[in-house]
Amino acid sequence: xxxxxxxxxxxxxxxxxxxxxxxxxxxxxxxxxxxxxxxxxxxxxxxxxxxxxxxxxxxxxxxxxxxxxxxxxxxxxxxxxxxxxxxxxxxxxxxxxxxxxxxxxxxxxxxxxxxxxxxxxxxxxxxxxxxxxxxxxxxxxxxxxxxxxxxxxxxxxxxxxxxxxxxxxxxxxxxxxxxxxxxxxxxx
Numbered sequence: 450x451x452x453x454x455x456x457x458x459x460x461x462x463x464x465x466x467x468x469x470x471x472x473x474x475x476x477x478x479x480x481x482x483x484x485x486x487x488x489x490x491x492x493x494x495x496x497x498x499x500x501x502x503x504x505x506x507x508x509x510x511x512x513x514x515x516x517x518x519x520x521x522x523x524x525x526x527x528x529x530x531x532x533x534x535x536x537x538x539x540x541x542x543x544x545x546x547x548x549x550x551x552x553x554x555x556x557x558x559x560x561x562x563x564x565x566x567x568x569x570x571x572x573x574x575x576x577x578x579x580x581x582x583x584x585x586x587x588x589x590x591x592x593x594x595x596x597x598x599x600x601x602x603x604x605x606x607x608x609x610x611x612x613x614x615x616x617x618x619x620x621x622x623x624x625x626x627x628x629x630x631x632x633x634x635x636x637x
């Protein structure tokens with residue numbers, strides 16, 4: 450089994466790249482999808498509201514964003530709560546698919562979370578800050594949140610040293626697809 454990690458900074462194209470590279474090759478684990486499922490659970494939202502010091506209610510998402518943007522340690526508290534759950538789901542996924550030739554893992558904070566040792570190959574998606582900001586805004590984000598999340602990540606130059614492959618994703622989808630195909634051919 451070859452475990453391939455796909456990572457990159459915020460809005461670098463990790464989800465798109467993960468879908469391209471895993472298609473017809475093996476199952477894909479998405480940390481972002483796990484997080485979205487976690488946020489569907491009221492018990493989890495109550496826990497987060499308590500940890501971040503606000504009342505759980507209908508304005509949960511708005512209040513969560515406010516706390517993250519205004520209280521310096523809120524994002525850190527949130528990550529310390531979510532990351533162990535995501536890691537547990539990642540290991541369950543791996544056990545469930547242990548007989549597959551390839552397993553693909555889309556994990557935004559792979560390097561930051563010290564998960565490098567879990568993977569045989571790591572692909573880093575790189576895009577310029579201006580391209581990433583534009584993508585983030587097109588997906589409904591705002592500039593303040595982008596700056597906070599981007600500033601909370603390790604610099605690309607450091608992350609790239611930990612990865613086996615770097616794919617620049619500033620251009621067209623067809624170029625991304627071609628570059629990823631060239632990488633996976635090395636392992637087929």
